Amino acid sequence: MGNLVVAQSGGPTAAINATLVGVISYAKESKQIKTIYGAKYGIEGMLAGEFFNFNAWLEQGGSLEQLLYTPSSALGSCRKKLEDGDEDTIQELIQQLKKKNIEYVLYIGGNDSMDTVAKLSKYCKENGIFDLTVVGIPKTIDNDLVGIDHCPGFGSAARYVATTCMELKKDSRVYNLPSVTIVEVMGRNAGWLTAASALSRENGQEGVDLIYVCERPFSKEQFIDDILELQKKQCSILIAVSEGLQGQDGTYLAEQEQEDVDDFGHPKLSGVGSVLEQYVREKIGCKVRSVELNVMQRCSGHITSKVDLVEAKTLGEKGCQYALEKKNGAMATLRRLGNAPYQVEYYATDVEQVANREKKIPLVWIVKEGNNVTREMVDYLKPLIQGEWKVRLKDGVPEYVTLF
């Protein structure tokens, strides 16, 4: 009988605590597990020996129901990676885990975090450490992980983007004059979330008119032509663009801010919306506005997708199950069985297949003009934003959980 530690890493999502709840729910029913710890701030907290005791929290009345819908990593997060060949840090990490009699490590994160799982589990395998099992559980609003049909956290972000684009369309068409509204959506190298803006025009609703994802080289001239063409037919035009749009020469359209390189060394992009806004103002001269959906697209706990939260929780349960089954180096994942009815099945995959890789939108799901997505793309997206999760309100605002 050993202890378990669960941690969260990388950018937060609105479903990442549902996964945490899945892990805790499964673990607390297991006779193999004594204490359920959370590491504060991912592997940073593990290295510093900063652990949160979930058993104590539950005894004091902590509510898993409220934790489930609380957005953003409740255990905190980190961007720290294990460097190649940095055995000292790995050994330090293992020492800290042993001190707490931890036998199971569950790490919830994206492709960078899965690299941590891969390195740690590999080290254990290669060094005969059989009493430590490390399992990864995926999350990312970017939906860019390989080895999974779609990522937990993505569906809720997609529902936020789709709903907000519907509402921005309503807002942008009130004046009887030509206007262009550019919505900047998160996604450095993969345009899945930008593509989700297409869901704003389902069911006969008006939504985005043009969509530019970062998988295709972007032409500013074509962009202006597309707008001018559409302006012949309609007054207000709503456009969704990926933050990571690149020109034909492969450089980012957004101004890169040097100070804002994140700890994984990726440049933080912002401003493709403003760049294009300025360009439309110069070339067309009509009313133009850019809207950055910013971190709201990943933290809007008040508008999550029920399908997403259920899957996120189930992946947490499955991850815990695989850890107890000693599937060291596994990642809990899911595949889609069909859309009518929508159904998925869960299984374990090798985290090595997932780490450090990126899944982009297949080019066949982008129309040949490069300014929209296809029906296949919409069919893929649609099931992921279904259903509402009931959030408890008090005085008109949500009752969220703060662990520490």
Next chain:
Amino acid sequence: MGNLVVAQSGGPTAAINATLVGVISYAKESKQIKTIYGAKYGIEGMLAGEFFNFNAWLEQGGSLEQLLYTPSSALGSCRKKLEDGDEDTIQELIQQLKKKNIEYVLYIGGNDSMDTVAKLSKYCKENGIFDLTVVGIPKTIDNDLVGIDHCPGFGSAARYVATTCMELKKDSRVYNLPSVTIVEVMGRNAGWLTAASALSRENGQEGVDLIYVCERPFSKEQFIDDILELQKKQCSILIAVSEGLQGQDGTYLAEQEQEDVDDFGHPKLSGVGSVLEQYVREKIGCKVRSVELNVMQRCSGHITSKVDLVEAKTLGEKGCQYALEKKNGAMATLRRLGNAPYQVEYYATDVEQVANREKKIPLVWIVKEGNNVTREMVDYLKPLIQGEWKVRLKDGVPEYVTLF
């Protein structure tokens, strides 16, 4: 028996169609009214003779229930004002209304739009036109109208701001390092909506740490000192600022963009968040981000306040009632009777008292340090964001109405 026209003007809100529904609901039960028209794009549509027939729309199955929660002026809007002494336009307007046998004009808008109501009703009075009654119904997310306790549209925007600030706090505190997040909230000269961010920290929740409203001259030096002082105690700091913050010398902090002067001649402000973000980066050097809530704060129909929608609808009904009572030049308004229980009463006021004036936050509701609001301010705000309005969903997104 005559006809009625209702129109919407100024910036859209998430509750402005609830007012429209109030007018239609009352009018369709009245024996004094034959046809209910909507003018497209405010007085621009009246002048152009562009009317929407609500009776026909209802007969064809138009849903008032869905229209009620649909955000943003469904009839379109305009920024057109009647110039002082421009009798030609007024006469043209009256001619267009007569052509349609219109006897009642309901104009839903803010302080600029109430000026239109004042001018038109005054002209009728002074020129013996007794068969035309013009009544104003208030709306604005800015809550800056005099002659009313609080404005319809404000409560929903306030609920959006409060909820989003709670969620931004969750997002901003995930990393274990000093960070500053600056949230830019709409409000050119009145900081009511910025003050509503205070509701994010009710009920023991974590929310905004510092609030700077535009009623007080802003000191950049004091701002940095406030952050440094708070950083001694906590890691992540969330700050709400009004877009219209002005320095000690009365100039706007935001970069003014000349192209963006609106049709009422007000400079369109944007960027106070970025200005302050850059300043924190220079002076403190910690992780810093600015978030502009942009038009989402006025168009997020998926997260409205029930209190707000009910009041907005009731003001529409009352406005229609006053018009039928021939209260030319009246504005439907409300006063608060108490907070425990929260209760309001409706009455008619003289639109002249409201037009072109602005109501600012009383300075006694701002703490003497200028970086927060008082308990009295929160007590005033709290009842206005209560309750949820149930929005019909299909495939995970709202079913909104498009009239034309």
